[in-house]
Amino acid sequence: MKFGTSGLRGLAVELEGQAARQYTTAFLRHLDLTEKGGTKRVFLGHDFRPSSRAILKDCAVAIKHAGLDAVDCGALPTPALALHALAKGGAAIMITGSHIPADRNGLKFYSPNGEIGKADEKRIVDCLDRENIPGHEVLPINEADQASERYFERFASFLTENALTGRRIGVFEHSTVARDFLGRVLRHFGAETVSMGRIDGFVPVDTEAFGDAVFSPIAGWIREYGLDAVVSADGDGDRPLMVDEAGQFIRGDVLGLLAARHLQAQSVVTPVTSNSAIEALGLFELVLRTRVGSPFVVEAINGAPGSVIGFEANGGTFVGQNVVANGQALGPLVTRDAVLPILCALGECVRHNMQLSEIVASVPLKHALADRLQNVANERSDRFLMRLRDEAEAERLFASVGISRRAEIDGLQFWTGAGDMVHFRASGNAPELRCYVEAGSPEAARDLLDWGMQMAARETSK
Incomplete structure (x- = not known):
């Protein structure tokens, strides 16, 4: 415990x-x-x-x-x-x-x-x-x-009346406690919803592990029902999941960024695992980086100036002070929320008259992916990370991609000779080793993630 x-x-x-x-x-x-x-x-x-x-x-x-x-x-x-x-x-x-x-x-x-x-x-x-x-x-x-x-009342006036009329949105219900609420709030704004994947028991769903088998039916559902998006959340409804009309999963930090843009935040608070290009966009007066974990984000939000939005790489979004939504003050709720970033992303679609894929493309971030090795005891993760702290050992393990620089805020981040990034850290919640990557193209990101996962699997098994 x-x-x-x-x-x-x-x-x-x-x-x-x-x-x-x-x-x-x-x-x-x-x-x-x-x-x-x-x-x-x-x-x-x-x-x-x-x-x-x-x-x-x-x-x-x-x-x-x-x-x-x-x-x-x-x-x-x-x-x-x-x-x-x-x-x-x-x-x-x-x-x-x-x-x-x-x-x-x-x-x-x-x-x-x-x-x-x-x-x-x-x-x-x-x-x-x-x-x-x-x-x-x-x-x-x-x-x-x-x-x-x-x-529900917190979101009843979040968008304009009937803002989502004409949009068909799938709700991947599985065993999240947010499943009924998501459908209700989307229909409140005029969307047609399609319920799918409801489970009577419980199945843990990691909204960051897009490759998990539990998500495999989603692309087929989008084609079958002609959906504009699929939305969901993790088990306790504080981490969002969103898939665009083309079947592409949207990273959580992109959803958080869209929420901050939609709500015109002045200050943004986010951990080091969120996309490293956020600062370069110039959308916010201040970007504060923290260690991974909601307590670190909460602490930084409480000291940030102006209108404040926080988000984690998983997309869970925090509302700080002085935030306005649809012309009305939105009270602070400094804990992760999955519904808010989903509504903000859809609100951006309405505001700019675009499809979800186009809205995501309008935010020029590096292509990022993440995955994790399950059932890796903390001791094995610690030994692996300790080896990576040794410069000679890290150079040996990264010989095929090279190392241009490194950082150690939470876990270990390495930038390759090509300017891409690989980040390893042990989960604080489960016996898992997480791997995050950023690269200049989707293909390069996939190749780098595959390399990182294979290397980590090999080295943690020793």
Whole structure:
């Protein structure tokens, strides 16, 4: 059990029961010690993982044991839970493992002021007490409908009325908690929606791993139904997925960039894994780079000037201060959101009377791809990255492409002799080694990613 790039994660069988109760108690104790409490209610939400409801009940037991009221907001997107808790002035816990394997799960904590930071995570661990918390039946207050409706109202005037009339959009539903909401909000703006790929159980979907078999039917659906786009989100609805009318997947950092452009942000905050050409576009007064992980993005957003949008390479988009959408103030929600960048991309299509592929082409970024090696233990990733830190070893491994420069902000980035980029980093949420590449053409990016994945697979197996 440990904190990763976004929340506490671990095996579901280890989290369920006393661990969930103990970490919830430590979180509440931390809020009391730092005077971030001030509420008698803690709001709970969950994704569709098989273990999530049981873990939610454990959190509710701990909340009741601490003398507070648990509020059950049901299965809903993480940003919907965060928004509802923020409006009510309460703390929140989202039970979700996001995109990591189905046998794992996690807890994502929110103080009454919003998503917690890295310093808060350390203090929660310091407050952890392994004393057993007795179990008893707890019937939380139910505010599932209110929480979902509040999230819908946030977007009800985001675009002009009937802005999407005449557009047919596929909603890849799988097992994301955002599936019903995505269809509803798109139809609200006049789009015709086609539901596809709904799953009764749970399948983890990584919105950055475009090559995964779960996405293979999408191109056929686009042809069969004549779709202008396909949209989706990860399991807890805070990372978007978008495919254009030609069947091309749109990288998350491009979606975040389109959101920042659509909302005319003055400051942009994004991690080092987002496209390295963003600064060169000249669209924003300030671009701040951070390490990977929402707490780092949140911290930088809170100190950025002017109207502020943040986004990660996965496309999850954060709304800071002074943001306006369709002529109306959009309140801050400094946590990842999948719906907002999807609506912004479609809004750009409407504003410029273009297809989605044309909108993406209007943003002259380097061609970027990403993938990951699964089931790579942290120790193996660490050994591989340690070897890459050795200059002679890195030169040997990169002999076929060359190294012109390197950087070490989060993982290791290498620029090749041709000016392309390869970035390796270990996932903070799952036993995975991620590889990101940028190149001057789609073909070069694919070749470089294939090379990087093969090299990493070979070297981590030693």
